[in-house]
Amino acid sequence: MEGASTRGVLSHLSLLEVQARNRGSQVPQQPSRVKELKAKVEALTSQRDQLKAELQIHKKLQKLRAPADKHEEDGEDEEMDIDSKSSELFHLMARHSELTDLLHAHNLIGGYDAITTNGGKGMCFSLATEYEGVYLDTYNLELNLKPKVRISRHNIPPFIPLNSLAEQSDLQTDVGAFLATVSQHLNAFAGRRQQLKLVKEQHKSVEVMESNLLCSILVLMFTVPKDKTPLLCTLEYTDHTRCLPTRVHLNCHDKLLPDSPNWKKNCSLLKEVPVHRALMAIKKDSDIV
Amino acid sequence: MSEENAEELKQLEAEVKLLQAEIIALQQQRQDSWENASFQFRGQMQDALAFVCGRTQDLEETVVSRLKEEVEELEKDLKLQTQINGICLNSCITKTLQSRGQEVVHQVRLSGRSSELVFQVEFQLSELKDGSRTERRIRDLNLVLDSSDLLSLSSFLSRVEETRDLLLFFRTIRSYSEKCDDRTRTFQHFQEKFPSIVSLPKGMTFGMPSEVMTLNHPELPGCCFFIHWCVDVSTGGAVTPKIQLLSKIPEKALQLFPSQPAGGGAAEAFQSLLRILGPEAAIESIIRAVSLSESDKLSD
Numbered sequence: 001m002e003g004a005s006t007r008g009v010l011s012h013l014s015l016l017e018v019q020a021r022n023r024g025s026q027v028p029q030q031p032s033r034v035k036e037l038k039a040k041v042e043a044l045t046s047q048r049d050q051l052k053a054e055l056q057i058h059k060k061l062q063k064l065r066a067p068a069d070k071h072e073e074d075g076e077d078e079e080m081d082i083d084s085k086s087s088e089l090f091h092l093m094a095r096h097s098e099l100t101d102l103l104h105a106h107n108l109i110g111g112y113d114a115i116t117t118n119g120g121k122g123m124c125f126s127l128a129t130e131y132e133g134v135y136l137d138t139y140n141l142e143l144n145l146k147p148k149v150r151i152s153r154h155n156i157p158p159f160i161p162l163n164s165l166a167e168q169s170d171l172q173t174d175v176g177a178f179l180a181t182v183s184q185h186l187n188a189f190a191g192r193r194q195q196l197k198l199v200k201e202q203h204k205s206v207e208v209m210e211s212n213l214l215c216s217i218l219v220l221m222f223t224v225p226k227d228k229t230p231l232l233c234t235l236e237y238t239d240h241t242r243c244l245p246t247r248v249h250l251n252c253h254d255k256l257l258p259d260s261p262n263w264k265k266n267c268s269l270l271k272e273v274p275v276h277r278a279l280m281a282i283k284k285d286s287d288i289v
Numbered sequence: 290m291s292e293e294n295a296e297e298l299k300q301l302e303a304e305v306k307l308l309q310a311e312i313i314a315l316q317q318q319r320q321d322s323w324e325n326a327s328f329q330f331r332g333q334m335q336d337a338l339a340f341v342c343g344r345t346q347d348l349e350e351t352v353v354s355r356l357k358e359e360v361e362e363l364e365k366d367l368k369l370q371t372q373i374n375g376i377c378l379n380s381c382i383t384k385t386l387q388s389r390g391q392e393v394v395h396q397v398r399l400s401g402r403s404s405e406l407v408f409q410v411e412f413q414l415s416e417l418k419d420g421s422r423t424e425r426r427i428r429d430l431n432l433v434l435d436s437s438d439l440l441s442l443s444s445f446l447s448r449v450e451e452t453r454d455l456l457l458f459f460r461t462i463r464s465y466s467e468k469c470d471d472r473t474r475t476f477q478h479f480q481e482k483f484p485s486i487v488s489l490p491k492g493m494t495f496g497m498p499s500e501v502m503t504l505n506h507p508e509l510p511g512c513c514f515f516i517h518w519c520v521d522v523s524t525g526g527a528v529t530p531k532i533q534l535l536s537k538i539p540e541k542a543l544q545l546f547p548s549q550p551a552g553g554g555a556a557e558a559f560q561s562l563l564r565i566l567g568p569e570a571a572i573e574s575i576i577r578a579v580s581l582s583e584s585d586k587l588s589d
Contacts (some may be wrong), residue, residue: 034294037301044308051315053342058319089349092356093337099363103370105381105399108414110456111374125373133427133453176375183460242525 057093064094112179121146127156127183129190131243132274136190141182149175159214160185184241189215191243191274198276205289206279216240218275223289229254231288235275245271262287333359375463377401391418394428403459404466407435412455427453434462445522454526461526468520468530475569476502476518479576486580502572504579513537514555514579516572532568534559534575 107113113126122144129136141154149171156162162182169177192215199220200208209232210219218235232251239246248267250258257263266287269278282288330338333356339345340352371377378401387394392415399410413428430453432446439446442465449458479502480487488503504514515535522528534556562571 034297034301037298037305041301041304041308044305044312048308048312048315050342050344051312051319054338055315055318057338057341089337089341089353089356092353092360093334096334096356096360096363099360099367101381101383102367102378103363105378105397106367106370106374106376108397108455109374109376109378109399109410109459111370111376114369114373116369128456130427130454130456133430133455135425135427176373180460180464187456187460242527244525 060090061094061097064090065098110183117142118144122152125179127179127186129183129187131187131191131194134194136194139186141179143175148172156182156186157189157213160189188241188243192216192218192237195243195274195276199279202276203279203283214240218245220275224252224257225286225289228289229257231257233270235270243274245275247271375467376403376459386413392416403462404470406462406466406469408462409433409435410455410458412453427455429453430455430458432458441520442522444524445526448524449526457526461522461528464528465520465522468528471568472500472518472520472530475572478569479572483576483580486576504576506579506581511539512542514575516575518568530568532563532571 107128110128110130115124116122117124122142124140124142127139127141129138139154139156141156142152144150144152151162151166151171154162160182165181165185166178169181171178196208196211196215196218199206205223207221208218209221211217216237218237220233220235222231222233223229224231229252234247234249234251235245236247236249237243237245248270250263250267252258258267262285266278266282266285269281272278273281279288333352336345336347337352337356340347340349345352378399380398380400382398384396385393386396395414395416397412397414399408401408410433411431415426415428417424417426430450432450434442434446436442442462445461446458449461476487476489476499480489485507486504488505490499490501490503500517500519502516502518504516505512513536515537517533517535518530520528520530536555559571559575562574565571566574
């Protein structure tokens with residue numbers, strides 16, 4: 001009995017001792033909050049100064065890149081003594097940003113983004129495709145240059161006849177001509193495929209009966225408003241470098257319909273204007289539903 | 290003691306709020322003026338920026354030499370792209386029109402040339418994030434060519450501005466300027482090789498190289514043959530050289546040959562020659578025929 005109560009008192013005493021010690025080492029609340037805020041002010045000040053500096057440098061670099069443009073007075077530049085630093089460095093920075101922009105522009109206009117590979121023995125090209133302002137897929141092609149120019153790796157779909165195109169444009173002497181031809185084929189294919197996509201999106205009343213991988217054949221089913229007659233339209237794109245069909249053929253139970261002046265006109269239209277836009281005009285004329 | 294602290298606390302908290310507001314304003318300014326992608330400093334540019342702000346221990350010469358190296362790499366790269374793409378770009382100015390949520394719209398102004406053909410191109414580029422993909426789209430394309438040869442290009446240019454086929458524009462002008470260069474080179478080659486027979490108009494006609502090469506024998510001044518070499522561009526961007534042979538023979542001379550084949554005998558024959566021999570060899574045979582010479586040695 002005695003032992004238990006002693007233990008109880010002793011543990012209570014040691015608890016009080018610990019509490020007293022802790023109270024002694026506790027820093028009073030207010031000063032630490034002040035220190036905290038002071039540190040925060042320091043950090044924020046340095047962040048603000050850095051942003052200010054970046055903006056100033058940006059302005060200065062812009063001026064260096066466009067010396068012809070006479071902007072407003074440089075009053076603000078004196079705030080920061082940037083001018084006291086190396087002007088060589090600034091000119092290098094301006095040139096760096098100019099070059100980066102020009103290289104980006106080459107990519108935007110559909111350039112080949114050529115890179116040498118394999119220690120100069122090879123070269124890799126990007127073939128960009130685009131139709132009516134929409135950038136579509138980019139394909140890649142690697143050529144080995146030594147000992148002979150040969151197509152190495154690529155991700156160009158198999159229905160584009162790379163090897164025969166290489167023979168036609170004499171790959172050995174004129175890589176540029178070869179690339180231009182492949183690009184032409186790819187862009188025409190991408191354009192035809194995009195037209196098919198737009199037909200499906202914009203013309204739900206037209207049924208796509210058949211199309212192939214190369215998008216060189218397209219069979220559409222129209223519905224003529226009178227009696228809801230079905231009209232089958234076959235578009236053949238035999239020139240694979242173009243996005244417009246070379247042949248338009250109509251099939252209908254009513255044998256006279258395809259020869260009507262309206263439909264003769266529509267067939268011409270389909271050969272001159274991309275199919276998704278031709279269909280809009282044909283719908284407007286109420287020739288199809 | 291605690292009153293002073295309370296005062297100080299208030300001041301500090303106010304300062305913090307002020308700084309935070311300033312930072313947000315500066316960040317917005319930076320967002321608005323980050324007109325070029327290149328001004329998002331990376332790599333050596335970031336080190337250079339740090340140096341200018343005094344935030345680094347590096348020596349100026351170290352920063353300069355490393356940046357110089359990177360600039361030289363970029364110059365080499367630009368030379369390569371210019372050569373392979375056949376397009377020389379002089380300037381690219383980008384302005385951010387809108388950066389809202391998933392869509393960023395830039396205004397891009399390019400100027401440059403493809404061989405002799407000088408252009409200025411302006412368009413809006415919209416980049417829309419759609420999951421992991423970014424959809425890029427051209428809006429509002431504007432094309433200006435500093436060329437007096439606009440007649441052959443005008444229908445193509447107006448169509449391509451309408452459809453906004455930016456890449457088709459560049460593919461086509463590259464092909465067009467290459468084919469014009471072929472013509473210039475061939476004409477000059479023949480003028481140098483057969484100076485007494487071949488003449489090209491002095492200088493340029495209307496600022497563009499000539500489309501016509503004149504052939505005549507010095508002893509038959511009234512009789513001329515013309516090689517008319519034009520480069521057609523279809524509305525859809527197909528570039529086709531068209532070479533034709535035309536002749537100007539005085540009536541009196543024609544009367545001496547009653548059995549001469551009707552009208553375009555020479556012109557049609559030339560087209561066959563073109564198909565079989567190609568432009569250079571076909572033109573050379575016409576020149577030799579005009580020179581009325583049996584021997585192969587014509588040039589003096």
